Amino acid sequence: MMIPVRCFTCGNVVAEHWEEFKARAREGDEDPAEVLDELGVERACCRRMMVSHKDLVDVVAPYQ
Amino acid sequence: MSDEFEVEFIEREERSARFVVRGLTPAIANGIRRAMITDVPTLSIDTVRFVENSSVMFDEMIGLRLGLVPLTTPLDDFEVGDDVTLALDVEGPATAYSGDIETSDELVQPADENIPIIELKEGQRLEFEADAVLETGKSHAKHQGGVAVGYRHLQKVEVVGDAGEFDEEEPNILRGVVETEEGELVATDEFGNDLTNRYPGKEVEVTDVPGAFVFHVETDGSFTADELLLRAIDSIDARAAELEDAVAV
Numbered sequence: 001m002m003i004p005v006r007c008f009t010c011g012n013v014v015a016e017h018w019e020e021f022k023a024r025a026r027e028g029d030e031d032p033a034e035v036l037d038e039l040g041v042e043r044a045c046c047r048r049m050m051v052s053h054k055d056l057v058d059v060v061a062p063y064q
Numbered sequence: 065m066s067d068e069f070e071v072e073f074i075e076r077e078e079r080s081a082r083f084v085v086r087g088l089t090p091a092i093a094n095g096i097r098r099a100m101i102t103d104v105p106t107l108s109i110d111t112v113r114f115v116e117n118s119s120v121m122f123d124e125m126i127g128l129r130l131g132l133v134p135l136t137t138p139l140d141d142f143e144v145g146d147d148v149t150l151a152l153d154v155e156g157p158a159t160a161y162s163g164d165i166e167t168s169d170e171l172v173q174p175a176d177e178n179i180p181i182i183e184l185k186e187g188q189r190l191e192f193e194a195d196a197v198l199e200t201g202k203s204h205a206k207h208q209g210g211v212a213v214g215y216r217h218l219q220k221v222e223v224v225g226d227a228g229e230f231d232e233e234e235p236n237i238l239r240g241v242v243e244t245e246e247g248e249l250v251a252t253d254e255f256g257n258d259l260t261n262r263y264p265g266k267e268v269e270v271t272d273v274p275g276a277f278v279f280h281v282e283t284d285g286s287f288t289a290d291e292l293l294l295r296a297i298d299s300i301d302a303r304a305a306e307l308e309d310a311v312a313v
Contacts, residue, residue, distance in 0.1 A: 001121065005132035005179055006284075010212045011205065013134060013284055016176040043212070056182040060120045 001056045009045035017041055021050050074241055074251055080282040081289040084218055084241060084249060086275060091164040093215050099296035102201040105144050107135040107172055115191040118180045119156075126182060126190070130205045133162045134175040134284040135196055139295060140147075142198045145262060148172045148298045153191040156184030158306050172196065175285025209292050211282045216240050218249075218276035221259065225267045233243040238270065241278040 003018040017039040024031040036047050085093070101172045104205050109130040114247040135148075149168040154160040163177030182190060201208035227233075236259040241251050255262040259270075281289045 001125075002129070002180055002182060005129050011208065011284065012211050012282070013132075013176050013179065015179040018180065026267060055183075057120055057185075058268075061185050 001060065003053050003055070004049060007043075007046040007049050010043060012041075012043070012046050014046050014049045016039060018050065018053070022055075072249065074249055074278075075211050076289070078094065078288055079285060081293070082251070082278065084240065084276060084278050086218075086273075088192050088275055088277050090277075091210055093202075093279075095300055096293075096296055097213055097215055097279070099299050100213045100292055102294055103210055103299040104287075104295045105137070105139070105198050105200045105207045106207050106209045106284070107137045107142070107148060107196045107198050108204070108206045109133065109135075109194045110147070110197040111195040113193045115153075115193070116189050117192070118188045119184055119190055121182055126192075129181055130194060131204075132285050133165075133181075134165075136171065136173050136175050137198065137209070137286040138171045139287065139291070144198050144200065147195045147197045148193075150194045150196055151192065154189070157186045157189040159183045159192050172284075198241065199287055200204075209283055209286045210296075211284050213279075213281050214281045215277045218233065218273040219270050220273050221245070221263075222269050222271070222282060223263055224267045224269045227265050227267045236268070240280075242270075243273060243276075 002027055005015045006012060006051045007014050021032070021041075024030045025035045032051060036042075036050060039049060039055060041047055068087060069081055072086075073081065073083045075082040086270055109127075112123070112127045112130060114126075117123055117126065150165050150172075151167075152160060152165045154164055158182040160183075161177060162174040162179035162181060164181075165174050167173060184190060199207040199293070201210075218241060219238065221238075222245055237257055238252050238259055239257050240250055243249055250262075279293075281293060283289050283292050287295075
């Protein structure tokens with residue numbers, strides 16, 4: 001639904017960087033790995049939170 | 065164990081630090097690590113009173129997200145159990161961010177301001193009042209100030225000779241911080257974590273340095289990494305004093 005606030009594994013706050021990551025790597029055409037490096041999301045556990053996430057609010061909203 | 069510890073910082077930033085401590089036993093090193101995780105309290109939202117929630121998420125789901133938002137914690141001004149009132153009121157179409165949370169105490173603010181709490185569509189509204197309470201990591205993981213706190217042995221790298229001329233060049237991966245023969249401390253990511261990059265064509269030997277530990281500390285933003293470490297040591301000190309009192313004849 002929404003990006004989890006923290007990484008499931010290590011507890012680092014990842015949601016802080018989601019909107020920038022989404023704008024640059026998902027909607028933009030930058031390399032996701034480079035964007036994550038720049039944002040300071042270093043560990044593989046935190047990176048998978050961002051790479052594997054899908055926003056679902058738009059999908060669920062009509063059924064409210 | 066010696067009476068004096070020797071501490072040397074390799075990296076020292078607001079929210080993260082990497083340092084070497086000499087003169088520790090593994091028991092003390094682990095004690096410090098555990099104290100950083102469980103004994104240093106942080107403020108975190110604990111109770112939420114919803115006035116209106118017409119978003120796509122249930123109250124409980126939003127409550128969970130709010131609990132995980134780190135809040136700046138001035139530990140000198142609060143005692144464990146104290147609480148602070150926070151409030152938020154956002155009407156769609158908009159996204160409610162952690163930065164929109166208003167607090168009754170200026171010293172307590174969301175440590176990160178761009179955490180999306182919930183995306184609100186046209187006509188949806190989120191309004192609540194919440195209590196943040198100061199507790200330790202023992203009671204709930206959301207109160208842990210330290211994130212990915214750990215340590216490993218300091219390793220010493222010594223050149224023992226040349227690699228055989230026709231030996232296969234295999235990577236020699238090492239992570240953390242190493243001590244060179246000159247006594248210099250080098251973070252392994254400076255040479256791509258591969259010793260063959262730093263000592264090409266040499267045969268090296270890696271040994272643990274007794275009593276020396278490399279700590280890596282990160283905080284969630286509640287306080288600085290320095291403060292986390294100092295508070296953790298204070299808590300060990302206080303408990304040791306308490307034990308001494310309890311067993312005194």
